[in-house]
Amino acid sequence: MIEIKDLHKSYKVGKNSLHVLKGINFSVKEGELVSIMGSSGSGKSTLLNILGILDEADQGTYHLDGVPIKNLNEKIAANYRNKFLGFIFQSFNLINYKSAIDNVALPLIYQGMGRKDRMERSMAYLEKVGLADWAKHKPNELSGGQKQRVAIARALASDPKVLLADELTGALDTKTSYEIMDLIQGINDEGKTILVVTHEEDIAHMTKRIVNLKDGIIIDDSMNEQVKAIQNV
């Protein structure tokens, strides 16, 4: 599903260049639930942003479901993001003047789906994350956990090939974090490929594979005995 080879990325900081990713080789198969672990500043988000076609690598190759991701123009990049990828952010990134259901429907607008279908489908995903009753509420009327559920519903709405989550529990308390992870595990059990970036051990252990990143290289990549989040709730 995801195939990267010798990925490099540097940031320009003033006159200096900060080498963040120093040759990443890594692949994810369909249906996997992978966590990318590492301390703050190790380059996890940088990697995830490249995988999400939000940013571009300086060097190396990236194939997403067999499609080479290189030098895309914005129009095609937007199309791939819409069709292939679902994002979940630490800070939720909901549009605050839109209701929950309108937030979920947003990627479907960009697919050109008609209003009726869009609303039905968005409602179905809100139900899936347990927020059917909150469809008409604006984000500021929802708790952190609820916001992240809306964001997950939104990421799922366009039925992407891969879900990318960056510190999705970073802004939540432990109990809510586990509830969210339970939802993520459920979605993965249905076959969705999911990549989770985290610096929290317990969250990482709820995935099936842990990739350890340090100073821009992968120092460890091993399967993990998945801890079911529901046991901790």
Next chain:
Amino acid sequence: MFSIERWQEVFDTISKNKLRTFLTSISVIFGIFILVVLLGVGEGMKNGIEKQFQSDAENKISVYTGVTTVGYKGLNPGRYIQLKNEDFDYTMSANAGNFESASSMYRIWSGLITYGEESGSYRVEGVMSDYQALESASMVSGRFINLTDQKQYEKYVVIGQKVADDLFDEKDPIGEYIKLSKINFKVIGVFSDPGGEREESRVYIPLSTSQKVFGAGNDIRSMAFTIPKRTNFDDALRESEMIVNDLTNQLKTKYKVSPEDTSAISVNSSLESAKQFYDLMDVIKVFFWGVGIATLLAGIVGVSNIMLIIVKERTKEIGIRKALGAKPMSIVAMVLHESIFVTAISGFVGLILALVLLENLGPLIDSEFISNPEVSFNVAITTLIILIIAGALAGFFPAYRGAIIKPIDALRDE
């Protein structure tokens, strides 16, 4: 591009940001208000000046004579050129078919008119039937002098509205007799003239009668003609210039007047003065459009600035949208749509305000220079189209900025 979704988004963002939208609107409302009011005032000035021109037929050619100032062919300067009936007849036959209406005129100098106890001094002119058209006078009651009156030397008089008001008060003047230099004339008509009181304090009698009764023989004071109207002003102007030249040459040859002598025989075309007027009007128009557009431009820059702030404020949102699959074009459309919508609506408000002002204040303004300032439907439509373009223009830079910003940078924005 402008789907229902987009409209919904525009309404969403506008209702979320009422104050911001309101502030954006103010500058456009003001800009379009100024533009339309200026155009209205310009139109008013045009009406005002036009009114002064409309006092006579607009395609009138008049012939006056005076004293020669240059010696020519052995003749001394200082000779008075006296036009005669034959000159009129000759001119008519020499320019057969060129004129729509024609009349010669004899002016009586002692214009004392009495009716019963009332009396007053007015301009008395002996004229032919076409004179009504030449003056663009219209009959309030009765009729104008006709060919029969002319042939039969009738002692009939047509009086101006002012004269009627002065001498007859409320009474109907038709059929009454007035004394003109002690001779009785029967009033057969009352006229009004767009030239106003000045031209309505005249009385007209048949030319033949005036020449006979006042011992003028065949003398006439002046001649006037109109040429048929042409739809194209330049054509009309060229035609009138040609006739003016012909007339001048004909008369100067006949009376042995030097071609350089401009005061002995003068032939004037009202079209030429009209041309000067239209040229002046064009300058005024350009000026007002210029000032109006400049004001509007300031408004556009204002909108553009505010849209830029809006886009900056919404950078994060744009990042989110891009992450969810928004193409650059859809961001452009989003910004432009809002910009055009806000500009158009507020421009419409400015337009309405200006129209209300002109509608209510316009009729009250009626001076020499400004009369009934108004805005034509065409101008209103034009300004609305300008507004749409303005909105697009104002939205362009912000939209472009929104379109090119990289999603990763946009998402990082706080």
